[in-house]
Amino acid sequence: MLSRRAAMRTALAGAAGVLAGAAGARQIPHWLGWDRPPVAGGYAAAADVLDAVHHPGVTVRYYVETTEQLVAFTFDDGPAPHWTPMVLDALDAADVPATFFMVGSRLERNADLVRGRMDRHGIGNHSWAHDDLATLDLNGVLRSLGRTDDEIRRQFGRRVTLLRPPFGHLGGSTLLAADRMGYDVVLWSKAMRELKFRDDPMGQARDIVDSVRPGSIILAHDEGDGRRLVTVRGLAVMFEGLRRRGFRMVTVPQLIEAGRNPVRQAY
Structure with a gap:
């Protein structure tokens, strides 16, 4: 029945x-x-x-226009026990700064993983529970981002200025919330393709080294399943290869600042 x-x-x-x-x-x-x-x-x-509405517009960046050989690595979705410590170890070993777009609930649970290790890295807001912000109204977006903003301030004593919406889904309510909270929205111009290079970490490294251009923003993750090892195992090779090409790795805030204040070439 x-x-x-x-x-x-x-x-x-x-x-x-x-x-x-x-x-x-x-x-x-x-x-x-x-x-x-x-x-x-x-x-x-x-x-x-x-x-x-607090400003006439919100800046959304896929990359930064600059002639300097600069690139920003970004890591989404952590902190998490699986990969965040390995990513931080690889960055420390190569003396490379990066930007971590953190999920507030994961930061609340896993703050010990990153405490004392983020001084030279950038931090951005990636929602409270990896929410698809494009499906929420303004109040829902503000609650998710506000709670994460509070947690980042509590753990690091920092003012957050960057937002990356989960999945890269960007709705109008997200833009209004970013405006109210004084955020720049940061997307990416190049992503790790871990499924394509599942059995070839060095192939993933070569793909990044060969395709990066001045001002690139690279998407990676420090949370997820075993595919993340393709990225983690290739980071040292990526850093070395990019340095051979003359690139310097910077945080997203440093990259944005370089775009605002271009280096004048001497002739």
């Missing part, structure tokens, strides 16, 4: 099928309102909420 809830689900599914057959599946989002997201919330939020 079907439960009342199961019967209702079956009836709804049947009704949806009839509707789709009668008028076409393209009409269903219109009937349900999915094609009319609220202007002041969700992924289509616009800046009509004037009390939430």
Whole structure:
């Protein structure tokens, strides 16, 4: 015997099928309102909420325009026991600074992994629980980012200025929240392709070394499954290869500053 809830689900599914057959599946989002997201919330939020707007615009960066041979490595989703210590060890061994976009709930649980090790690294906000911010309204985004901002300040005593939305999903409500909190949004111009190089860590290293350009922002992760070893095992080779090409590794804030104050060439 079907439960009342199961019967209702079956009836709804049947009704949806009839509707789709009668008028076409393209009409269903219109009937349900999915094609009319609220202007002041969700992924289509616009800046009509004037009390939430503090600046005329938010900067979104995939890379930084610069002629200097600079590149920024970034690590998302940690801190976590699996890979964060290994990444920090590789950075320390090569004397390379990086930028870590931290998930607030993971920082709360794993602060001991990074305590005393972040002085020369940049830190950014990556939401409280790896939330897909593009699906949240403004208040939801503010809660997630605000809680993470508070945790970073509590652990490191730093003011956060950078935001990377999980999955790179960027909604209008995220931009409004970034504006209110004084964040720059940082995406990336080059990502690790760990599945492609699953059995070839040096191939991943060569891919990074060969493709980096001045001002590149590289996406990597210090949390996740075993594929992250492809990156971790190749970091030393990446750093060495980029230095041979004349590159210097910097944090994202340092890269942004270099873009604002370009080095004048002497002739």
